[in-house]
Amino acid sequence: MSAKRVLLIVGGGIAAYKALELTRLLRKAEIAVTPILTAAGARFVTPMALAALAESAVRSDLFSLEDEAAMGHIELSRSADLVVVAPATADLMAKAAAGLADDLASTALLATDKRVLMAPAMNVRMWLHPATKRNLAALEADGVAIVGPGEGAMACGEHGPGRMAEPEEILAAVQAALAGEDRPLQGRHVLITAGPTAEPLDPVRVLTNRSSGKQGYAIAGACAALGARVTLVSGPTALAAPPGVERRSVETAQEMLAACRTALPADVAICVAAVSDWRPDTVFGVKLKKGKEGPPAVRLVENPDILATLASAGAERPRLVVGFAAETGDLEANARAKLIRKGCDWIVGNDVSEGAVMGGDDNAVLVIDGAGAECWPKASKTEIARRLAAKVAETLA
Numbered sequence: 001m002s003a004k005r006v007l008l009i010v011g012g013g014i015a016a017y018k019a020l021e022l023t024r025l026l027r028k029a030e031i032a033v034t035p036i037l038t039a040a041g042a043r044f045v046t047p048m049a050l051a052a053l054a055e056s057a058v059r060s061d062l063f064s065l066e067d068e069a070a071m072g073h074i075e076l077s078r079s080a081d082l083v084v085v086a087p088a089t090a091d092l093m094a095k096a097a098a099g100l101a102d103d104l105a106s107t108a109l110l111a112t113d114k115r116v117l118m119a120p121a122m123n124v125r126m127w128l129h130p131a132t133k134r135n136l137a138a139l140e141a142d143g144v145a146i147v148g149p150g151e152g153a154m155a156c157g158e159h160g161p162g163r164m165a166e167p168e169e170i171l172a173a174v175q176a177a178l179a180g181e182d183r184p185l186q187g188r189h190v191l192i193t194a195g196p197t198a199e200p201l202d203p204v205r206v207l208t209n210r211s212s213g214k215q216g217y218a219i220a221g222a223c224a225a226l227g228a229r230v231t232l233v234s235g236p237t238a239l240a241a242p243p244g245v246e247r248r249s250v251e252t253a254q255e256m257l258a259a260c261r262t263a264l265p266a267d268v269a270i271c272v273a274a275v276s277d278w279r280p281d282t283v284f285g286v287k288l289k290k291g292k293e294g295p296p297a298v299r300l301v302e303n304p305d306i307l308a309t310l311a312s313a314g315a316e317r318p319r320l321v322v323g324f325a326a327e328t329g330d331l332e333a334n335a336r337a338k339l340i341r342k343g344c345d346w347i348v349g350n351d352v353s354e355g356a357v358m359g360g361d362d363n364a365v366l367v368i369d370g371a372g373a374e375c376w377p378k379a380s381k382t383e384i385a386r387r388l389a390a391k392v393a394e395t396l397a
């Protein structure tokens, strides 16, 4: 830790007084601090106090000839291992989300190539405002880590979320970010299949299923949030690709398999797609017409099994191969049989008989791995995804 340096941006809010304590704790933890104090921040704490605790000169002015001669603002923005914004006011968050650069703090945030950790602090109404929510989502999508805010009595007399996290909590988040602990899948490549496949019969008709892709997309997002490089091979869905995820859109099972093969090598493969087991053996080049001869007889042929193919890919086999089992009865026995038949390492069984799982927002699953079976009770697909991504990270560690 001793060689680590933080660029600490102190924004203009009453919580700025806690930034002084944070600076003291960072120094005590032997983390060097280069402070930037915004003009509004300087209304709450003095440059003198911040400089004394940081044991470093405070930068405030984008256009200071003296400061710029010592270290240009671009270099300054990259001189640390981590950029910390505490307090991150609604204004600073909005500027960073929009990519504005009209003072030293916002310019440093736009110019940096380092990770950014923000500790938001603002009035409860400001925190709950749709504009702040939009900005927060945009910042998270850009990979900004967020600590807090907490809930409680605020200096403005109101009560609710918006209080800046305590300095000890911010210090812990800084240490985790510096150690890469909040991104345990950094450097890993995760390949995920999701959604249905659509198998054409003619130019207008397809054989498909009710999969929405929600569970697979949520897993892709959760793995990306833990730092993984994620390739999401997706059948047709109405969903947007989660932030930081590279999506390859396909239609048929054969295209899905080809896209997966191209995406290898991968450390992990998670097959969530509801791949059509069969496809029409003849794809007509023109639309089939009703006629005197009656409805056409459609013959089906079996599609390749993507999960089984990846699990038996020899040298190219991902270290961890995870399958899903959609069952309408005898979940554990069927899922276990599938685990063996397909040669994967874990299988995540879900009961799709109720009708609420496919297309719904919740899921309850049975996770079977080498060690046994874990039952994860009903939760949002996002929560199930987070748990699965954390289990993957733990297993690869």
Ligand code: CTP
Pocket: 193, 253, 271, 272, 273, 274, 275, 276, 277, 303, 304, 305, 306, 307, 308, 322, 323, 324, 325, 326, 327, 338, 342
């Ligand atoms: N799968 C796949 N390719 C296929 C069929 C399934 O990759 N052609 C994967 C799914 O993504 C899932 C797992 O295999 O991870 C199990 O899918 P499921 O539809 O439950 O099983 P099936 O293989 O269709 O077996 P069954 O027909 O016996 O239910």
